[in-house]
Amino acid sequence: MDSFIKIGREMSEIIEQISFDNYITDFKEHLKHLFREEFDYNSMSLNRDLPKEFLAEIMSKKPLSVAVPILHGGRGIAVKECLSVLAAASYESLALSLMFGINIALFLEPLAKYGEYSVQERIFKDFMENNAMGGLMITEKAYGSDALNMKTAYQQVGDSYHIKGQKHWQGLSGAADYWLVTARKFNANGELARDIDFFVTENGLSEQHIPMTTRYNNLGLYAIPYGINEIDVVVPENQKLIAESTGIKLMLDMLHRSRLQFPGMGMGFIKRLLDESLQHCQNRIVGAAPLAQVDAVKFQLARIQAAYTICSGMCAFSVGHSGIENDLATMSIEANTLKALITDLMQESAQISLQLAGANGYRLDHIAGRAVVDSRPFQIFEGSNEMLYSQIAEAVLKLMRKAKETNLLTFMKGFNRSTLSADYFKDTLNFQVDGTLKQRDLVTLGRMIARVISFQMVLELPGFNQQLVEITRQHIHMDLMMFHGQLNSKNHVDPIMDYELDSNWVNFLG
Numbered sequence: 001m002d003s004f005i006k007i008g009r010e011m012s013e014i015i016e017q018i019s020f021d022n023y024i025t026d027f028k029e030h031l032k033h034l035f036r037e038e039f040d041y042n043s044m045s046l047n048r049d050l051p052k053e054f055l056a057e058i059m060s061k062k063p064l065s066v067a068v069p070i071l072h073g074g075r076g077i078a079v080k081e082c083l084s085v086l087a088a089a090s091y092e093s094l095a096l097s098l099m100f101g102i103n104i105a106l107f108l109e110p111l112a113k114y115g116e117y118s119v120q121e122r123i124f125k126d127f128m129e130n131n132a133m134g135g136l137m138i139t140e141k142a143y144g145s146d147a148l149n150m151k152t153a154y155q156q157v158g159d160s161y162h163i164k165g166q167k168h169w170q171g172l173s174g175a176a177d178y179w180l181v182t183a184r185k186f187n188a189n190g191e192l193a194r195d196i197d198f199f200v201t202e203n204g205l206s207e208q209h210i211p212m213t214t215r216y217n218n219l220g221l222y223a224i225p226y227g228i229n230e231i232d233v234v235v236p237e238n239q240k241l242i243a244e245s246t247g248i249k250l251m252l253d254m255l256h257r258s259r260l261q262f263p264g265m266g267m268g269f270i271k272r273l274l275d276e277s278l279q280h281c282q283n284r285i286v287g288a289a290p291l292a293q294v295d296a297v298k299f300q301l302a303r304i305q306a307a308y309t310i311c312s313g314m315c316a317f318s319v320g321h322s323g324i325e326n327d328l329a330t331m332s333i334e335a336n337t338l339k340a341l342i343t344d345l346m347q348e349s350a351q352i353s354l355q356l357a358g359a360n361g362y363r364l365d366h367i368a369g370r371a372v373v374d375s376r377p378f379q380i381f382e383g384s385n386e387m388l389y390s391q392i393a394e395a396v397l398k399l400m401r402k403a404k405e406t407n408l409l410t411f412m413k414g415f416n417r418s419t420l421s422a423d424y425f426k427d428t429l430n431f432q433v434d435g436t437l438k439q440r441d442l443v444t445l446g447r448m449i450a451r452v453i454s455f456q457m458v459l460e461l462p463g464f465n466q467q468l469v470e471i472t473r474q475h476i477h478m479d480l481m482m483f484h485g486q487l488n489s490k491n492h493v494d495p496i497m498d499y500e501l502d503s504n505w506v507n508f509l510g
Contacts, residue, residue: 020081027061028088034058035092046365049175050096050223059131063089063100067108072124077112079261079319086264087315091272094374095223097265099133102171105258107134107180111200113324114241114250119200123178134178137167137210137229138251145383147196147251152231153186154197161240163199165231169381173227174212177203180241181210181231182251196248198241201233208233220373249329256328259339259382260321263314266342269375270311273353274304276367281356291356300352306475307345309468313457314338333395334417336388337450343378344385350375389446390439396449397435406432412452421456424473428480431487441487448483451476 039054050058066081068074075081082104090097108127111120111134126132143149152165163183170179179201185193201208214228243250281292281301291297318338322328328335350371354361361368379385396411405411409429412422422429429452437445455476458469 020075020084023061024081024084024088027063027085028091030061031058031088031092031096046222048222049225056131058096062128062131064103064108064127064131064133067104067112068124068127069112069120072121073128074124077109077324079322083261083264083267083315083318086261087268087271089268090265091268093223094265094269094371095221097268098171098221099224101258101261101265102135103133105261106136106254107178109257109324110136110180110198110241110250110254113253114198114243115200116238116242119238123200123202126177132177133172133175134180135170135172135176136254137170137179137181137231139167139169141166141168141228145387147182148194148248150182150184150196151192152181152183153192154183154199155186157234159237160234161199161237162234163201163231164233166228167231168228169216169226170229171221171224171226173225173229174215175225179203179210181233182247195246196251197243198247198250199235200239200241201235202239208235218377220370220376244327252329252332253327255382256331256335257322257324259335260318260328260331262339262378263311263318263342265378266311266346267315269346269371270304270308270349272367273349273371274301274308277301277304277353277356297356300356302471303475304349304352305468306472307349309458309464309472310345310454311342312464313459313461314342314454316461317457333392333449334453336383336392336446337453339382340379340385340388340392340446341450341454343375346375347372347379386443389444389450390442392446392449393437393442396445397433397437400433401435408433412449417453418449418456420459421452424455425452425477425480428477428484431484438492440492444483444486448480451479 034054034057038057039051063085065074066085067077070076086097086100086104089100108124111123115123123132123134127134137152138147138150140150140152142151150165152163152167154161154163156162163181165183167181181199181201182196183199184196187193201210203209210229210231210233212225212227213230216226216228218224218226241250278292278301281297282290284291286294292301317334321331321334350368354366354368354372357366357368360366363369364373396415399415400406400408400411403411403414405414408431409422409426412418412429415422429448433445455472458464458472
């Protein structure tokens with residue numbers, strides 16, 4: 001009987017996968033038609049916001065259903081499906097993919113994991129039937145990544161919560177129908193609690209409406225509105241998320257899950273840049289040969305292919321680890337690795353693509369020009385990459401101290417995220433690590449560790465194109481050699497605040 005149940009389950013999964021394969025193929029064609037034919041997105045991308053009729057056409061395929069539980073009419077929050085939708089969107093528009101990413105990782109998934117059933121039922125129905133959108137409010141002007149010191153506060157008033165404060169740089173400001181708002185409890189002694197709580201707000205209700213009082217002229221990602229949001233709302237008790245332990249752990253679980261899904265946005269984006277660059281370099285004739293035959297160009301194209309390969313490994317890793325059934329609060333090394341490295345690779349790929357496109361690439365309505373400005377903030381939001389790399393290094397050094405190990409190679413060979421990959425780079429990892437590294441060196445060390453961990457994710461993809469794996473190995477090895485040189489340079493210079501003293505070159509001419 002058990003074998004029949006197993007066979008039945010496997011058949012069900014196969015049928016479901018076929019169904020999704022058909023869906024994602026249709027969705028890709030739908031987006032291609034909308035962005036390249038019906039709405040001429042290259043010209044439209046110069047305007048702020050997506051036209052309502054354009055967004056309605058996109059949402060007619062119910063892309064956010066992948067992040068809605070089956071119980072509420074969705075596809076069931078399968079990570080593979082969520083990443084596939086993000087990749088399909090980013091192949092046409094990184095801004096659209098980020099819009100989906102905000103909804104999926106920063107609203108729908110936390111609501112599904114921590115929200116009360118009655119609230120889930122109402123909101124998920126609105127998403128499925130009316131294409132509602134949601135976002136997350138954490139960041140405050142004075143604190144940025146220092147979320148634990150946020151000043152937005154709440155007090156319980158009867159069976160409701162009164163929340164007051166100010167947030168900024170929230171994607172979909174003034175446009176989202178629902179928000180997850182973070183706040184600290186205002187205690188009787190006049191101080192704010194250390195822990196953080198999350199509340200669902202519904203913008204369509206006057207007592208829960210959060211206005212955007214100032215709109216920012218963001219440099220890129222024109223489709224997404226950002227600004228300052230003034231919060232003075234009252235929400236019922238059941239709209240507070242239910243943390244399994246503390247609100248801080250809830251936040252870490254949510255942010256780490258979001259960071260683990262960044263490769264979904266990177267996947268389609270990098271693939272589009274690779275496809276466009278390959279086509280351009282094969283068709284562009286310089287002298288009597290295609291641009292693709294120039295050695296320096298081959299190197300640059302291979303860099304994008306290495307980024308594509310690393311992103312593929314990251315996506316596979318995310319599928320295996322970032323489901324909402326998992327507690328990711330302690331998975332900081334992996335989450336920071338995926339977020340920081342893939343966003344660096346997205347920006348590098350965009351810069352290469354623009355360079356290969358020549359003068360035409362330096363246009364905001366060109367895929368490469370737009371890619372440069374749209375991918376740049378990914379290295380900043382959800383934790384600046386320098387901060388995340390230093391945290392990776394600090395976490396690894398802490399594990400090394402616990403293991404009483406000072407040799408980086410020896411540790412990485414025994415670390416479960418690099419047991420397969422460390423030996424490939426032993427000549428660059430075989431050195432002693434001083435536990436008193438300056439922060440700039442921690443960042444460099446974190447960049448090295450992130451690449452070794454990510455290459456293992458590539459190695460764990462059985463059957464993946466071995467030529468791409470070898471291209472990636474060589475480029476990672478080159479990067480590690482460069483970072484190793486930076487560590488050995490011992491560059492610890494500090495800036496001079498009064499640099500203008502004796503530094504005007506005109507004064508030193510005869």
